[in-house]
Amino acid sequence: MSHNSSHAQSWETEHEHPTDDMRLLLLFSHDRNREILSKKLTPYYDVSTSTDTLDDGSFDLCILDEGSLKTHRRTLVAHKHAEEPVFLPYLLVARTDVDQLDTSVLELVDEIITVPILLEELGPRLKSLLRNRRLAQELSERDELEQMAAIISHDLRNPLNVARGNLELGRETQSDEYLQTTEDALERMNSLIEDLLSFAKQEYSNLNVDLVSLGSIASRSWDLVETGDAELAVELPRDVFLMADSSRLQKLFANLYRNAYEHNDDHLTVAVGLLEDGFYVADDGVGIPEEDRLTVFERGYSTNDDGTGFGLPIVKRVADAHSWSVVITESESGGAKFDVTGVELLDQSGTPLGE
Missing domain, CATH: 1.10.287 (Helix Hairpins)
Structure with a gap:
């Protein structure tokens, strides 16, 4: 890391006005580099080097190296998804040229800076990334309110x-x-x-993740919503578990159940079963036309006069926060089927199934 006087002067000029309302998270596998950069940034930003900050997502920009990216990739991806459409910038400090980095790395990070870090180069990049985040937040808030x-x-x-x-x-x-x-x-x-x-x-982005029973959550969620004469069939082994926020997962199931009930008559069966990398919720109702299967995840969209239009967007938000995917297909009986994938299924000890 460079520290000559001209670089220092440029850095001070660039950061004449502190922006301590924006939090930076430093994730470095190299302790010394983390300490040096943290000391330099602390007078101008709210800097955190704690993985707790990563877990709860309370940061506006993450500066990380390749080792930390590999270690925390899943959580970083989850926060990216949870923040969408708001821009959450990741700046990678790399020891290799950009053309030597894996494409999966390039897809996740927004800026790359190579070592040694020149402060007059880092300063403008940080300001630009944070400016873009602030603008995205303002636009999102305005759009959300409208x-x-x-x-x-x-x-x-x-x-x-x-x-x-x-x-x-x-x-x-x-x-x-x-x-x-x-x-x-x-x-x-x-x-x-x-x-x-x-x-x-x-x-939904701040999750309290623990080992939970998929079958227990699926069954318990049924009692949270009005389902009339509809029936629930939980076709799950008792020993299937997953890492999830139980209250959020309960909301996901409850909203899928309510969606099935509201869009069909009372003589309905809703089934919950396993997929190879997740689970599904299916019904034997009228189904969802293929042309509507993406639209129904939009806020305020409902084909039912009694629907609020927020149930399925909540389902998608919960799935995104867990780094899962949710898609709509057709059940064997022609009804609607929601496939939740990207889920690591575990046994009661937390070991992946099949191992």
Whole structure:
């Protein structure tokens, strides 16, 4: 790492105005390099060198070397997915030329700087990456607010009008028959508000991961939602486990169950089973047309008048936060089937199945 006086002066000029509201995470397998860079950056940024910061995702830019990238790759990928569409920059400190790096490395990192690190080169890169992140955050927040406002004004207006109209009719006629319709409209509004709050909290990136039983979570989640006369068939061995945030995984199952119930009649069977690298939730209902299978993951999109349009986006967000993938296919009976893949299935001791 270079430390001559002209470089130092350039660095100080570049960082005349501190940006300590932005946190940098330094992940280096080489302790001495981490200490030197941390000492240089600390006066200007909120710098962390703790893996706890990596685990909870409370950073705005990560500077790392190839050893740390290899060690923490899965978690880094998970945070990238969880932050989308907001830009979360990774800057790699490499000891080799760019053309010698593996393509998988190039796909994950946003900038590469080779050693020895020249401070007058690092400074502008950090400022540029953080500026782009801040801009992405501002655009995302504005877009999020605009979409939320549009969804709220559209989806709440109809049940609100229904409730008002039926209350008025109830007063005029002194009849209780209009109260049930009013109650249904208010329940619809309550469901929408709960889903909006759940989605707006964006709580799914900070996971509390532990070894959990897939079958137990799948069964327990069924009791969290209204399913009428529908039946659940959990076709899972009892000894299948996975590393997951149990409360988030419960939300994933609950929203898939509710989606199946809301889009079909009561005479429905929902099945949960294993895939080679994950699990599925399938039903024997009417299915989802192929042309709608990507659209349904968008916020506020629903083909059901009683749906809030946030159930499946929540499912996708939970999957992304765990570095899983979720796709819609067709079940054997022609219904909808949600395949959750990229999941490492384990036994009760935490050993991958089959080993």
